[in-house]
Amino acid sequence: MKLMIASDIHGSALYCQQLLEAYKREKADKLLILGDILYHGPRNDLPEGYAPKQVISMLNEIKEELLCVRGNCDTEVDQMVLEFPILADYCIISEGDRMIFATHGHIHNTDNPPMLKQGDILLHGHTHIPVVREFDSKYYINPGSVSIPKENSPHSYMILDNGKFIWKNLQGEVYKEFDITE
DSSP states (O other), X not given: OOEEEEOOOXXXXXXXXXXXXXXXXXXXXXXXXXXXXXXXXXTSOOOTTBOHHHHHHHHHTTGGGEEEOOOTTXXXXXXXXXXXXXXXXXXEEEETTEEEEEEOSSSSSSSSOOSOOTTOEEEEOSSOOOEEEEETTEEEEEOOOSSSOOTTOOSEEEEEETTEEEEEETTOOEEEEEETTO
């Protein structure tokens, strides 16, 4: 399964539209959103194109193609308007003999990791910084942010296909790769 992974849309219709255009271009089987879908939170400035009602409409149109986990800015009120589940704290994905623990990152992160075995992957957003690094014989991977990237990173998403993680900006240009099969 080819999976597109994104995080931290924060209510930006402008960047959500670019993400969905990339999703169509990528021809991924599913879009996994790692939380913070509609609200920008008190620590962030309003993202460009902030229009959560438009984001609701865009995502509800492709609800069958979405997998989502709850971010620290996602609430039960958001679930009332979104027609796909967003309130799970995590989801488990199998990639070969590795488990991918996909979450937002505000509960489970490298300082408070879930139960993982050697070689498993902790996948989360929350920091708005794209990264891949090893910790305690496991991997931490982050796609960055769709709408509010930090540390001079691009507005981005990630593709997981046949054991390879590929980071791309919203125009589809590759800027980082990591193959877990090597």
